[in-house]
Amino acid sequence: xxxxxxxxxxxxxxxxxxxxxxxxxxxxxxxxxxxxxxxxxxxxxxxxxxxxxxxxxxxxxxxxxxxxxxxxxxxxx
Amino acid sequence: xxxxxxxxxxxxxxxxxxxxxxxxxxxxxxxxxxxxxxxxxxxxxxxxxxxxxxxxxxxxxxxxxxxxxxxxxxxxxxxxxxxxxxxxxxxxxxxxxxxxxxxxxxxxxxxxxxxxxxxxxxxxxxxxxxxxxxxxxxxxxxxxxxxxxxxxxxxxxxxxxxxxxxxxxxxxxxxxxxxxxxxxxxxxxxxxxxxxxxxxxxxxxxxxxxxxxxxxxxxxxxxxxxxxxxxxxxxxxxxxxxxxxxxxxxxxxxxxxxxxxxxxxxxxxxxxxxxxxxxxxxxxxxxxxxxxxxxxxxxxxxxxxxxxxxxxxxxxxxxxxxxxxxxxxxxxxxxxxxxxxxxxxxxxxxx
Numbered sequence: 001x002x003x004x005x006x007x008x009x010x011x012x013x014x015x016x017x018x019x020x021x022x023x024x025x026x027x028x029x030x031x032x033x034x035x036x037x038x039x040x041x042x043x044x045x046x047x048x049x050x051x052x053x054x055x056x057x058x059x060x061x062x063x064x065x066x067x068x069x070x071x072x073x074x075x076x077x
Numbered sequence: 078x079x080x081x082x083x084x085x086x087x088x089x090x091x092x093x094x095x096x097x098x099x100x101x102x103x104x105x106x107x108x109x110x111x112x113x114x115x116x117x118x119x120x121x122x123x124x125x126x127x128x129x130x131x132x133x134x135x136x137x138x139x140x141x142x143x144x145x146x147x148x149x150x151x152x153x154x155x156x157x158x159x160x161x162x163x164x165x166x167x168x169x170x171x172x173x174x175x176x177x178x179x180x181x182x183x184x185x186x187x188x189x190x191x192x193x194x195x196x197x198x199x200x201x202x203x204x205x206x207x208x209x210x211x212x213x214x215x216x217x218x219x220x221x222x223x224x225x226x227x228x229x230x231x232x233x234x235x236x237x238x239x240x241x242x243x244x245x246x247x248x249x250x251x252x253x254x255x256x257x258x259x260x261x262x263x264x265x266x267x268x269x270x271x272x273x274x275x276x277x278x279x280x281x282x283x284x285x286x287x288x289x290x291x292x293x294x295x296x297x298x299x300x301x302x303x304x305x306x307x308x309x310x311x312x313x314x315x316x317x318x319x320x321x322x323x324x325x326x327x328x329x330x331x332x333x334x335x336x337x338x339x340x341x342x343x344x345x346x347x348x349x350x351x352x353x354x355x356x357x358x359x360x361x362x363x364x365x366x367x368x369x370x371x372x373x374x375x376x377x378x379x380x381x382x383x384x385x386x387x388x389x390x391x392x393x394x395x396x397x398x399x400x401x402x403x404x405x406x407x408x409x410x411x412x413x414x415x416x417x418x419x420x421x422x423x424x425x426x427x428x
Contacts, residue, residue: 001222001224001242001251002197002246003221003277003280003414004222004243004398004414004418006204006400006410006411006414006417007134007217007401007404007410007411007414007418008179008214008357008398008400008401008404009201010404010408010410010411011400011401011402011403012210012400012402012406013215014403014404014405015400015403020205020410021205021352022205023205023206023207023208024205024206024207024210025207025208025209025210026209026210027209027210027214027317029211031213031397031400032213033337033394034092034397034399034400035216035217035221035397036220036395037397038221038222038394038397039216039217039221041221041222041393042221042222042223042225042226042394043396045223045226045384045394046109046220046226046229046385047382048397050112050113050225050226050227050229050230051116051229051231051235051317052113052116052183052229052230053112053128053229053230053255054298055112055115055116056112056115057120064211076202
């Protein structure tokens with residue numbers, strides 16, 4: 001993923017008419033909207049799918065791997 | 078000289094703004110990672126990594142106290158071995174030595190994630206990304222491109238991904254400083270976390286070769302430094318594999334107990350096969366939301382949609398990545414990263 005971002009930065013510089021050795025200060029509006037969608041989906045994915053958030057919301061991890069065992073979750077009881 | 082900004086010990090207004098910008102982002106990620114800290118308090122993790130760290134402390138290469146029928150482990154000669162790189166367990170050794178086998182490795186997950194924020198920020202600075210663009214890209218990387226959903230998972234596997242990102246980001250930073258011996262060392266350590274990261278070496282080799290300003294002997298010298306750094310960790314990994322399974326290239330993955338009938342079925346055609354491509358292509362690029370509670374429910378319930386078990390299309394979760402298609406091929410970083418990513422995607426699709 002970090003390599004994808006190396007390419008992404010070069011693409012954004014090209015889009016903004018900035019040379020590789022010049023600073024990229026702003027990003028296109030379309031990129032902001034698309035990044036915002038990704039950020040919202042990322043937060044949703046985190047709430048729905050990450051073990052730590054599942055504990056917080058549901059009181060138990062609903063999709064944890066086998067090497068995790070829940071002992072006690074007082075907030076859910 | 079007195080008027081030079083570098084001569085003053087006071088930060089310039091721009092530097093102070095940038096520092097505040099970084100601190101705000103750091104605190105945001107810290108808050109989003111807080112549930113991981115809470116999970117440390119309330120969840121007892123019988124972590125495979127910690128069991129292996131205990132093994133290391135007692136001069137074994139197997140995970141101590143892990144039942145022979147545990148999925149994702151390799152039962153051999155009465156012991157459970159892990160089909161994973163040894164790096165995260167090696168990192169946990171001092172903590173397990175001090176705190177015992179109850180050490181919760183999610184502390185490490187949390188600390189490495191905060192380190193990753195700093196490393197990615199430093200990389201953005203090195204790549205001359207400034208102002209609002211820096212915050213947008215950092216937010217997209219950590220929240221929008223599924224870093225945090227992975228880091229907030231609580232398992233061995235998630236910790237390995239986080240450690241792999243730490244080492245890769247550190248290597249990318251040091252490559253910008255031309256510290257090739259260290260880059261090689263970090264890449265070798267990353268391979269010890271996740272075997273597939275050997276592919277990343279290609280990016281750094283091409284980065285050196287595509288630098289037309291360098292005379293040939295300098296390129297050769299840098300490649301040799303990269304190789305020298307890589308050598309130590311790679312030899313250690315080969316020895317680790319050989320000592321466990323009798324072959325330096327046997328990671329144990331194909332020998333491990335599958336976690337489900339689905340995992341077993343996918344292995345029938347081999348770890349890598351052309352047969353896997355249509356399935357992986359579908360899940361990587363085409364799969365969308367799933368209905369909640371089920372596809373066959375006559376009336377959906379709140380929140381009506383759910384993330385499907387095998388993930389959603391990257392085009393749906395991270396559409397901003399489509400911008401990569403506009404990248405200029407004259408940029409040597411792009412020319413180095415592109416073949417590395419294409420080979421990586423082909424590997425993922427056939428896996």
